Amino acid sequence: MGFFSEIGKYLLMIKGMFSKPENWKMYWKEFMHQCSEVGMGSLWIVVIISVFMGAVSTVQTAYQLTNPLIPKFTIAQVVRDTVILEFAPTLVSIVLAGVVGSKIAGELGNMRVSEQIDALEIMGINTKAYLVLPKILAALVVIPMLIVIAAMLGIWGGKLAGTMSGIISSDEFNKGLFAGFIPYNVFFAMAKAYTFAFLISSIPAYYGYNVKGGALEIGRASTKAVVVTCVAVLFADYFLAAILLKND
Numbered sequence: 001m002g003f004f005s006e007i008g009k010y011l012l013m014i015k016g017m018f019s020k021p022e023n024w025k026m027y028w029k030e031f032m033h034q035c036s037e038v039g040m041g042s043l044w045i046v047v048i049i050s051v052f053m054g055a056v057s058t059v060q061t062a063y064q065l066t067n068p069l070i071p072k073f074t075i076a077q078v079v080r081d082t083v084i085l086e087f088a089p090t091l092v093s094i095v096l097a098g099v100v101g102s103k104i105a106g107e108l109g110n111m112r113v114s115e116q117i118d119a120l121e122i123m124g125i126n127t128k129a130y131l132v133l134p135k136i137l138a139a140l141v142v143i144p145m146l147i148v149i150a151a152m153l154g155i156w157g158g159k160l161a162g163t164m165s166g167i168i169s170s171d172e173f174n175k176g177l178f179a180g181f182i183p184y185n186v187f188f189a190m191a192k193a194y195t196f197a198f199l200i201s202s203i204p205a206y207y208g209y210n211v212k213g214g215a216l217e218i219g220r221a222s223t224k225a226v227v228v229t230c231v232a233v234l235f236a237d238y239f240l241a242a243i244l245l246k247n248d
Helices: 002-016 024-064 074-113 116-122 127-164 170-178 184-209 215-244
Strands: none
Touching: 002 127, 002 184, 024 074, 024 127, 074 116, 074 127, 074 170, 074 184, 074 215, 116 127, 127 170, 127 184, 184 215
């Protein structure tokens, strides 16, 4: 029953964000602030992870493709599809769940414990809309952008590792990069990106918004938020793959 109770409270929080429209100029300022926080605060970790993710994919793919009958440009195809379909959206989202999710949960939890949220509610402000909605909207805008950057840097990192180590030439990699490309894979990756962005922002916001206790509970709520978000991302990853990648 506790599981369903948590889901019910989560859905009520989402509903509460849209129940009382207020001053949208105030929301816009907070939205831009959150875009900066989520985007610039996570950019460098996404860049580092993406480049090495692509590089490792190239090296490991080359290690496994030992058959001389398989052309070398197949390495680029495998790296491209692996990065676009799985590594860029899912791995980056798992990392962002820790970076962004813990920050959101900690920020809202601190406001709840210090009674700032209670003070805003006494003033008649819809705190769900003012504090939670801009974070979710900012994540829906910025996180898909970060995932697109991650995909491009992952492929570039794979090419860089392949050419520098002599595994594959630049021309062969470029040939494999465009050979057999399926545009639907990009749509699938973006569907995952927006779904994960919503989970990464809304689940930690729920745990942070509903913190009860003192400073110790903020840490527990942040940890629980990250764990639950990672599990939700992995579950959504399988669910979307099962639905959108069906072979008719």
